[in-house]
Amino acid sequence: MFIRFITTGGTIDKIYFDDLSQYEVGESQVQQILHEGLAEFDYDVVPLLHKDSLEMTDEDRKLLHDYIADDDGDRYVITHGTDTMVETANVLMDVAGKTMVLTGALTPARFRTTDAVFNVGMAVATAQVAPPGVYIAMSGQVFPAGRVTKNRAENRFESTDRN
Amino acid sequence: MFIRFITTGGTIDKIYFDDLSQYEVGESQVQQILHEGLAEFDYDVVPLLHKDSLEMTDEDRKLLHDYIADDDGDRYVITHGTDTMVETANVLMDVAGKTMVLTGALTPARFRTTDAVFNVGMAVATAQVAPPGVYIAMSGQVFPAGRVTKNRAENRFESTDRN
Amino acid sequence: MFIRFITTGGTIDKIYFDDLSQYEVGESQVQQILHEGLAEFDYDVVPLLHKDSLEMTDEDRKLLHDYIADDDGDRYVITHGTDTMVETANVLMDVAGKTMVLTGALTPARFRTTDAVFNVGMAVATAQVAPPGVYIAMSGQVFPAGRVTKNRAENRFESTDRN
Amino acid sequence: MFIRFITTGGTIDKIYFDDLSQYEVGESQVQQILHEGLAEFDYDVVPLLHKDSLEMTDEDRKLLHDYIADDDGDRYVITHGTDTMVETANVLMDVAGKTMVLTGALTPARFRTTDAVFNVGMAVATAQVAPPGVYIAMSGQVFPAGRVTKNRAENRFESTDRN
Numbered sequence: 001m002f003i004r005f006i007t008t009g010g011t012i013d014k015i016y017f018d019d020l021s022q023y024e025v026g027e028s029q030v031q032q033i034l035h036e037g038l039a040e041f042d043y044d045v046v047p048l049l050h051k052d053s054l055e056m057t058d059e060d061r062k063l064l065h066d067y068i069a070d071d072d073g074d075r076y077v078i079t080h081g082t083d084t085m086v087e088t089a090n091v092l093m094d095v096a097g098k099t100m101v102l103t104g105a106l107t108p109a110r111f112r113t114t115d116a117v118f119n120v121g122m123a124v125a126t127a128q129v130a131p132p133g134v135y136i137a138m139s140g141q142v143f144p145a146g147r148v149t150k151n152r153a154e155n156r157f158e159s160t161d162r163n
Numbered sequence: 164m165f166i167r168f169i170t171t172g173g174t175i176d177k178i179y180f181d182d183l184s185q186y187e188v189g190e191s192q193v194q195q196i197l198h199e200g201l202a203e204f205d206y207d208v209v210p211l212l213h214k215d216s217l218e219m220t221d222e223d224r225k226l227l228h229d230y231i232a233d234d235d236g237d238r239y240v241i242t243h244g245t246d247t248m249v250e251t252a253n254v255l256m257d258v259a260g261k262t263m264v265l266t267g268a269l270t271p272a273r274f275r276t277t278d279a280v281f282n283v284g285m286a287v288a289t290a291q292v293a294p295p296g297v298y299i300a301m302s303g304q305v306f307p308a309g310r311v312t313k314n315r316a317e318n319r320f321e322s323t324d325r326n
Numbered sequence: 327m328f329i330r331f332i333t334t335g336g337t338i339d340k341i342y343f344d345d346l347s348q349y350e351v352g353e354s355q356v357q358q359i360l361h362e363g364l365a366e367f368d369y370d371v372v373p374l375l376h377k378d379s380l381e382m383t384d385e386d387r388k389l390l391h392d393y394i395a396d397d398d399g400d401r402y403v404i405t406h407g408t409d410t411m412v413e414t415a416n417v418l419m420d421v422a423g424k425t426m427v428l429t430g431a432l433t434p435a436r437f438r439t440t441d442a443v444f445n446v447g448m449a450v451a452t453a454q455v456a457p458p459g460v461y462i463a464m465s466g467q468v469f470p471a472g473r474v475t476k477n478r479a480e481n482r483f484e485s486t487d488r489n
Numbered sequence: 490m491f492i493r494f495i496t497t498g499g500t501i502d503k504i505y506f507d508d509l510s511q512y513e514v515g516e517s518q519v520q521q522i523l524h525e526g527l528a529e530f531d532y533d534v535v536p537l538l539h540k541d542s543l544e545m546t547d548e549d550r551k552l553l554h555d556y557i558a559d560d561d562g563d564r565y566v567i568t569h570g571t572d573t574m575v576e577t578a579n580v581l582m583d584v585a586g587k588t589m590v591l592t593g594a595l596t597p598a599r600f601r602t603t604d605a606v607f608n609v610g611m612a613v614a615t616a617q618v619a620p621p622g623v624y625i626a627m628s629g630q631v632f633p634a635g636r637v638t639k640n641r642a643e644n645r646f647e648s649t650d651r652n
Contacts, residue, residue, distance in 0.1 A: 001304065033281065034281075034303060036276055036277070036278065036281065037278050037280075037281025037282065037303055038269055038278040038281075038302055038303065038319065039281070039302065039303025039304075040302040040303055040304065040319050040320075040321075041302075041303050041304055106201055110437050110438060110439075111436050111437060111438060112436060112437060112438045112440075113199055113436075114199070114438075115199065115200050115201040117200075117280040117281050117284065118196065118197075118199065118200030118201075118202070118280050118281070118283065118284035118287075119200065119284065120281065120284065121280065121281040121282065121283065121284020121285045121287075121288070122284045122285065122287060122288035123288070124281075124284075124285060124303060125284070125285035125286070125288040125289045125292070125300060125305050126288045126292055128304065128305045129288070129289055129292045129293045129298075129305050130292045135292075137288060139201055139202065139203040139204075140197060140200055140201065140202025140203055140204050140287060141164065141202075141203065141204055141291065142288050142291045142292050156201065156203050157203075158203075273600050273601060273602075274599050274600060274601060275599060275600060275601045275603075276599075277601075327630065359607065360607075360629060362602055362603070362604065362607065363604050363606075363607030363608065363629055364595055364604040364607075364628055364629065364645065365607070365628065365629025365630075366628040366629055366630065366645050366646075366647075367628075367629050367630055432527055439525055440525070441525065441526050441527040443526075443606040443607050443610065444522065444523075444525065444526030444527075444528070444606050444607070444609065444610035444613075445526065445610065446607065446610070447606065447607035447608065447609065447610020447611045447613075447614070448610045448611065448613060448614035449614070450607075450610075450611060450629060451610070451611035451612070451614040451615045451618070451626060451631050452614045452618055454630065454631045455614070455615055455618045455619045455624075455631050456618045461618075463614060465527055465528065465529040465530075466523060466526055466527065466528025466529055466530050466613060467490065467528075467529065467530055467617065468614050468617045468618050482527065482529050483529075484529075
């Protein structure tokens with residue numbers, strides 16, 4: 001079982017900048033999370049973009065789309081800023097035969113209290129278990145692309161299905 | 164979407180006892196993990212047993228089996244000690260029509276560095292996404308019951324499938 | 327024994343802002359740290375300023391100076407940004423009869439890995455044990471004001487004493 | 490400035506044992522704490538004993554006493570179980586000319602929420618700032634030896650001074 005992680009930026013990998021003594025932590029948070037989760041499967045991490053999701057353009061989404069469409073993998077976890085995660089998920093929906101799971105965090109992974117570890121855990125399981133398609137793993141839930149929205153006022157992801 | 168969590172003890176909920184000033188932290192670690200994971204779905208937590216998994220008896224397993232078989236839920240996450248998690252998973256395999264995911268931790272959830280958060284994240288996603296059946300979510304992987312073993316020397320779960 | 331904590335901003339209390347879903351955590355990090363440190367003494371926390379220390383003006387320093395000079399306390403811990411902590415310490419040196427300890431952090435207290443807890447622990451002990459005067463508690467050391475500098479290239483505080 | 494750390498066991502360094510897959514974390518928690526506190530001074534760590542403090546004998550205390558009395562250092566931080574920390578402090582009171590600070594933790598340093606980091610921060614500052622003598626740094630306070638007791642019912646250290 002092999003999962004390819006693609007990082008695109010967003011809150012999960014937020015880097016803190018001090019005014020003078022700026023520093024940047026290089027190590028991918030995804031690797032740190034997998035290490036702490038004692039994950040024992042084959043994976044690699046592709047740092048494709050490094051943007052807040054509000055700054056992500058149509059071209060960025062096409063880059064991600066084409067990267068996955070042309071790649072030889074079957075399972076993808078894509079870390080992404082939360083504000084436009086839904087839009088990016090929609091763009092990926094025409095890639096056939098692959099399980100693609102977008103996740104991220106409402107609080108940076110470097111914080112002491114963060115949803116990042118739980119979310120990556122959800123995404124990793126979904127990439128293994130779910131049939132091909134695009135999913136968003138956030139707010140403790142796995143949503144199919146096209147049926148999910150971010151409720152910004154409540155700062156959570158919600159299903160758009162009628163109950 | 165509703166998930167019933169059943170806690171049975173094990174390392175994930177390990178309580179630390181000092182010699183004199185013994186204390187016990189009452190709050191379930193599962194609830195703490197869901198809270199930090201910003202999980203927004205309906206759930207409850209049933210504390211069924213509180214045992215190291217090496218001490219778990221056939222009667223204990225029957226209790227768990229019958230509890231789930233007689234219950235009206237569809238999705239279960241069962242936290243369990245790791246040493247006999249595989250045996251308990253096997254006992255649950257004849258319960259039809261329900262998705263049951265066993266998980267736990269190799270390091271207590273109260274530790275600063277722990278696999279518990281990642282594992283519960285995996286289990287929660289699996290309970291939502293996987294077809295009915297019994298699964299073990301450990302070591303970064305989701306294993307179907309009956310095809311997984313704990314490699315004690317390496318302290319990890321492994322598939323018994325031939326590659 | 328009573329310690330008055332005065333917060334002025336800086337990295338230790340750094341608040342993270344997301345682009346859209348901005349949030350601010352209100353609770354003072356000092357209180358959180360004292361709570362986790364199981365501190366059992368009387369104190370209060372005065373939020374006097376909320377600035378990066380590079381933006382701190384002479385007027386801000388005079389405000390802090392006069393607040394302490396006019397106050398009826400004996401022991402102070404002042405949390406402060408690191409870049410101009412030395413300058414603020416110098417300004418306080420003419421306040422007589424009080425023990426004043428400046429501390430802060432090179433990494434925000436909300437981070438999982440941070441020097442904030444250790445530093446506040448040092449400052450609290452120094453406020454109790456040291457004779458009246460101004461001190462900086464950083465980099466694992468307690469420096470008297472006037473004999474300490476921040477080495478920005480190395481991101482640490484150092485004594486200016488000749489060895 | 491040089492501090493010698495002497496570890497004797499106790500809750501701060503508590504090691505967790507699983508039933509089957511027992512593991513022991515070798516690295517001293519003191520070093521981990523100093524590293525995270527970004528401490529920049531010379532020190533070494535002497536692992537003298539490894540006992541719960543209830544099991545500490547008069548001989549153990551004599552060993553510690555003689556080690557320090559015969560050693561060429563000036564400043565000591567001694568990590569120690571909390572239940573008999575007061576007794577050990579009393580035994581050290583006849584060592585002249587050295588600053589000796591006992592500290593420990595009510596919750597293991599490996600826990601996510603622990604007083605260990607704060608306490609070691611206090612002890613390190615006290616070892617630098619306090620005049621020669623024996624101190625206990627616990628419960629957010631620095632107590633002189635001979636004037637402190639552990640209130641076991643309340644799980645905290647208290648001064649025995651009349652107010």
